[in-house]
Amino acid sequence: MQPHDSLARLAKAHKTYGPLTALDGVDLDVRRGEVLALLGANGAGKSTAIGLLLGLLEPDRGAATLFGLRPQALAARRRIGVMLQSAGLPDHATVAELIELTRSYYAAPRSTADCVALAGLDGLLERRYLQLSGGQQRRVQFALALCGRPELLFLDEPTTGLDIEARQGLWRAIRELVDGGCAVLLTTHYLEEAEALADRVVMLARGRVVAAGRMDEVRAQIVQARIRVTSALDPVQIAAWPQVRDARRDGARLELVVDDADAVVRRLLAADPGCVDLEVQRAGLADAFVELTRDAAPALHQEAA
Structure with missing residues (x-):
């Protein structure tokens, strides 16, 4: 990777709050035209990492840079868009007024029509901010983050409070922005969201990076797999087999969590040649997260999209 990417x-960023170590030598970079998902349980250090990159905090040791500059530099800050978990917008302003005000801060802003289309705000421009639902307010905040045509977009839990349709609409907008060359740093408690959007993942636990790389590289750090099969075999006996972590019955089907899928499948077929509906599912991001951050709680939520 070239530095300008x-x-x-x-x-090697370090940050402490009294006796608490929030970040302990963290390395990460966000590259042009990609989504980087920053994942971790509450207290893992995600908010501190974002605070350093936005210039809201200073590292105790190590460095934070934004477009090669100090994050506080106005020349760097003009090139970003930010959507944090809390916004503090004036309640009585209309959506149109909020967008126009934010656009006025930039020399060449994105058009109001584009902001509305990307954020799914059709029909809401004349509504006052306080009259909007929580999910609608999040979409307004997303629109405001886009007003300056950012090269780098910070999205901190962007789809909290959105229904499935609105969430998927936001996903489409994010992909469109990335296809246009924008970079996105995404934090999310929804693992399926990271799996759907991210090109790369950085997992934090207790202030340290425990995994980093492309999605397939992170999944490959564990060999765990899930096996589902219709069989009369006793799950208690299967649970005692080597390479089997868990075995349980769900109606006629057995559900197994295993370390070596090939070995367990061979033994299943030998023990029950009449078994049917055999499925093997390799480890997903949720499995990798649980395994790699086992000592850091609480775990992230999983939610069907």
């Missing part, structure tokens, strides 16, 4: 970077 990295739009935001933490290098």
Whole structure:
């Protein structure tokens, strides 16, 4: 990777709050035209990492840079868009007024029509912010983050409070922005969201990076798999087999969590040649997260999209 490909970077970043170590030598970089998902349980250090990159905090040791500059530099801040978990917008302003005000801060802003289309705000422009549902307010915040045509977009739990349709609409908008060359740093408690959007993943646990890389690389760090099969075999006996972590029955089907799928499948077929409906599912991001951050609680939510 060439240095100019990295739009935001933490290098051996340390940050403490009294006796609490929030970040312990964290490295990460956000590259042009990609979504980087920053994942971790509550207290893992995600908010501190974002605070350093936005210039809201200073590292105790190490470095934080934004477009090669100090994050506080106005020249760097003009090139980003930010959607944090809390916004503090004026309640009585209309959606149209909020968008126009935010657009006025930039020399060449994105058009109001584009902001509305990307955020799914059709029909809401004349509504006052306080009259909107929580999910609608999040979509307004997303629109405001886009007003300056950012090269780098910080999205902190962007789909909290959105229904499935609105969430998927936001996903489409994010993909469109990335296809246009924008970089996105995404934090989310929804693992399926990271799996759907992210090109790369950084997992934090207790202030340290426990896994980083492309989605397939992170999944490959564990060999765990799930096996489902219709069989009369006793799950208690299967649970005692080597390479089997868990075995339970769900009606006529057995559900197994295993370390070596090939070995267990061979033994299943030998023990019950009449078994049917055999499915093997390799580890997903949720499995990788649980395994790699086993000592850090609470776990992330999983939600069907």
